[in-house]
Amino acid sequence: MQLTKFLAILVALSLSASLLAQNTVTYSTPEYDLDYPENWELDESKTKGPAIFFFSPVEDEEDQFRENVNIMVQDLSGTGLDFKGYIDLSKDQFKGFGAKVYELRVVEEPTDGVQEAILSYAMEQFGLQLRCYQRLKMIDDTAYLITFTAEEDNYETFLKEGKNLLNSFSLKLSESPERE
Numbered sequence: 093m094q095l096t097k098f099l100a101i102l103v104a105l106s107l108s109a110s111l112l113a114q115n116t117v118t119y120s121t122p123e124y125d126l127d128y129p130e131n132w133e134l135d136e137s138k139t140k141g142p143a144i145f146f147f148s149p150v151e152d153e154e155d156q157f158r159e160n161v162n163i164m165v166q167d168l169s170g171t172g173l174d175f176k177g178y179i180d181l182s183k184d185q186f187k188g189f190g191a192k193v194y195e196l197r198v199v200e201e202p203t204d205g206v207q208e209a210i211l212s213y214a215m216e217q218f219g220l221q222l223r224c225y226q227r228l229k230m231i232d233d234t235a236y237l238i239t240f241t242a243e244e245d246n247y248e249t250f251l252k253e254g255k256n257l258l259n260s261f262s263l264k265l266s267e268s269p270e271r272e
Contacts, residue, residue: 116260119144124236126163127260129253142166143239146257148250157220159242159250161257166235175207175230182211182228191215206231206263214244223247227258236263 116127119134128134128146135145143162150158173181179196186193195212202208211226221244229236238261240254 119146122264123165123234124163124261124263126161126238126257126262128161128257148253157222157243159240159246159254161238161240161254163261164237164239166237167233168235169233175209178228178230178235179209186213189215202229204263204265206265221245225251225254225258227261229261229263231263231265236261 115130117130119126119128126146129148131149133147133149135147138144141164143164146161148159168178179198183193183196191213192215193211193213195210197210199208199210207230209228211228212224214221214223216222222241223244225240227238229238238258240251240258242250242254
């Protein structure tokens, strides 16, 4: 039993060291940037919905789910939704699909001055137990939802890397007075 624990710790440390040593690539749009490991796959096809996806490499032949980060940009013009309304809508959606919410908090002093919230929840989807960690940024009538998703059993293993990707997300704020 002790040997099994030791081997599990050794594998986790090796994986963490290799993840830290990875080179990153910057994904850039006119609105934002995000840094992701160069060995992750970028999918801009939008065949899986309106989001841009960054997929981790396949771990082994038994890997049924690739950890990923996706970015969804939502134009909320005409919906009447403000930041608080968007968060309230998210709470209702969590209830609707039976998610277990771990964290839902507003970031009181975001470093870039843009409204921000952190959300963490678990849910079943496609027969898999998934866990998500999200960063919501909202400016004017646009919401930026950046989501890290992993299988529940692998969540803690990949959480640091997922948070690194989410934290690398930065909006290209204009100097216009309406954004101050």
